[in-house]
Amino acid sequence: MFRRTPRVFAATLAVAALALGACAEKTTETPAPSGSPTAAAFPVTVGGLTLEQRPEKIVSLSATATEMLFAVGAGPQVTAVDDQSNFPADAPKTDLSGYQPNAEAIAAKDPDLVVLSDDRNKIVDQLTALRIPVYLTPAAQTLDDSYRQLTELGTLTGNTDAAADVVQRMKDDITKIVAEVPQRATAPTYFHELGPELYTATSKTFIGSVYTLAGLENIADAADADGKSAGYPQLSQEVIVKANPDFVFLSDVTCCQQSAETVKARSGWSSINAVRNDQIVELDDDIASRWGPRVVDLLRTIVDATAELPAS
Numbered sequence: 001m002f003r004r005t006p007r008v009f010a011a012t013l014a015v016a017a018l019a020l021g022a023c024a025e026k027t028t029e030t031p032a033p034s035g036s037p038t039a040a041a042f043p044v045t046v047g048g049l050t051l052e053q054r055p056e057k058i059v060s061l062s063a064t065a066t067e068m069l070f071a072v073g074a075g076p077q078v079t080a081v082d083d084q085s086n087f088p089a090d091a092p093k094t095d096l097s098g099y100q101p102n103a104e105a106i107a108a109k110d111p112d113l114v115v116l117s118d119d120r121n122k123i124v125d126q127l128t129a130l131r132i133p134v135y136l137t138p139a140a141q142t143l144d145d146s147y148r149q150l151t152e153l154g155t156l157t158g159n160t161d162a163a164a165d166v167v168q169r170m171k172d173d174i175t176k177i178v179a180e181v182p183q184r185a186t187a188p189t190y191f192h193e194l195g196p197e198l199y200t201a202t203s204k205t206f207i208g209s210v211y212t213l214a215g216l217e218n219i220a221d222a223a224d225a226d227g228k229s230a231g232y233p234q235l236s237q238e239v240i241v242k243a244n245p246d247f248v249f250l251s252d253v254t255c256c257q258q259s260a261e262t263v264k265a266r267s268g269w270s271s272i273n274a275v276r277n278d279q280i281v282e283l284d285d286d287i288a289s290r291w292g293p294r295v296v297d298l299l300r301t302i303v304d305a306t307a308e309l310p311a312s
Contacts, residue, residue, distance in 0.1 A: 041160065046152045049135055054158040055113035059106055061098035062117035065137045066091050067292035068150050069115065071166050074157035080109045087286060087294075103127055113156065140206050140291035143174070150293070166293060173296045177303055178213050187217040188246040188309050191235075191274070195252045196262075198235045205231040206291055211249075214302040219243035241268050247306060248274040249281045251288035258282075281305045 043052045057079045060066040066085035069078050081091045082098040096105055098117065103126035106114060114127055114134045124134050135156055140146045147167045154163020190211060192200050200220045201207045208218055208231065219240070223233040252258045260280040269275050283301065287294045 041158055044155050044158075046135065046156055049133060049156070051113065051133060051156055053112070055111075055133075055156065057109070057111050058113045058115065058157065059096070059109050059111040060085060060091075060115045061096060061101055061106070062115060062137055063087070063098070063286070064290040064292045065115040065117060065149075065153070067290060067294065068137070068153050069157065071293045072150060072154045072157065073159040073162040074153065077157055079111070103130065107132060115153070142206065142209060143170075143295070145206075146291045146295065147171070149291075170293060170296055174213065174299060177296070177299050180307075181213075181215040181303055182307070182309075184215065184309075187215055188306055189217045189219050189243065190247040190249060191219050191240055191243070191245040192249045193252055193258065194232070196256050196258055198237065198240065199232060200235055202231045202233065207251075207288065210295060210299050211302060213299060214306060216247070216302070216306065219245050237266070237268060241272060244271070244273050246273045246277075246309065247279045247281060248272070249283055249288075249302070249305075251283045251285055253282045254285040279305075279309075 042054055043050055045051075054077075056077050058069065058074065058077050059080045060069055060078060061082040063082070063085045066078070066081045067087055069075065070088050070091065075088070075090075079092060080094045080096060082096045083093065084098055085091050085093055094109075096102075096109075099120070101116065101120060101123040103123060106123075106127065107130050111132060114132055115137060116123065116134060117137050117139065119136065124136070127134050135152070137149045137153070140149065147170070150163050150167050150170075151160075154160045154166075192207060192211065194200055200223075201218075202221045202224050203209065203212055203218045204221075204224075204227070211218060220233055220235060223229070223235055223239065224231060248263055250258050250260075250263070259282055260278070263269060263280050264275050274280055281301070283298070287298050287301075
C-alpha cells in the first residue's frame with residue numbers, strides 16, 4: 001500500500017528500505033515475453049530466483065500481489081492469501097499476516113512459491129532456509145515497476161503471455177485516459193489525504209505520479225522538497241488551508257471513516273476551494289493504496305472527478 005496512517009507510514013518506509021535490498025537480490029530487468037503458460041516453459045529464472053517447475057501452490061502475503069496474480073491468470077494456482085487480500089472476492093483468504101509473517105504458518109500451507117511485498121522479520125531468509133521459493137513485490141515507485149512485477153509474476157507462474165496482455169491493456173487504457181485530460185493553462189491543485197492525521201504523498205511517489213498523469217498540481221510538494229519525509233510529509237491544517245487546494249481526495253474513507261461531510265466540518269476548512277465548490281472526492285481505500293492493475297481505475301476516477309473544472 002502507498003500510505004495511510006502514521007503506523008502504516010513507518011511500516012511503509014521500512015518496506016521501501018527493505019525492498020530495495022531484497023529487490024536487488026530477487027529481481028532483474030523485465031524479461032521478454034516468451035513461451036506459453038505450460039510446464040514446458042520451465043525452468044524459469046527471475047533475478048536470483050529459479051523455479052524448476054510451474055508453481056501450483058502459491059501463497060500471497062501481499063494484497064497487491066494477489067490482485068496481480070489473479071490478473072495474469074495465476075488465480076487457480078493461488079492456494080492461500082493473507083488477511084488483507086480482499087480482491088478478487090474469490091481469493092482464498094486466510095488468517096496469514098503480511099505485516100507479521102510467520103514462517104511456520106506459511107510453511108504449513110506447503111507452498112511451492114511465496115509472494116511477499118517486504119522482508120519483515122527476515123522472513124525471506126526463514127523461508128529460504130525451509131527451501132521455499134520467495135518472490136518479492138515491493139511497493140512500486142513508478143508505473144514501470146508495476147509493469148515489471150506483473151511481467152515477472154507471469155514468468156514465474158507460467159502465465160507469460162497473459163501477463164504481457166495485462167500490461168499492454170494497462171498501458172493502452174492509461175494512454176487513452178490521459179488523452180482525455182483537458183489542456184489547462186493552470187493546473188488544478190489537490191490534497192491527497194492518507195489519514196485524518198493529514199499525512200499525504202508528494203508528486204515523487206507512485207500515487208503522486210498518478211495525479212500528475214491527471215494534470216493536477218500537488219500542494220504537498222513543497223513540504224518535502226528535501227525528500228526527508230520520503231515523499232510522505234504530514235501537513236498542518238494551516239498549511240492546507242493556506243494552499244487552498246481545488247480538490248481534496250480522501251483515501252481514508254473505509255479505514256478512518258473520513259468523508260466529504262467530515263472534511264466540511266473541520267474547523268477552518270470552509271474557505272478551501274475544494275470545500276466551497278464541493279470538490280471532495282471519496283476514493284476506494286484499497287484501489288488508492290495498491291499498485292496493481294486497478295491503478296487504471298484510480299486514474300479514471302481522478303480524471304472524471306476533475307473533468308468538469310473549466311479549462312482555463
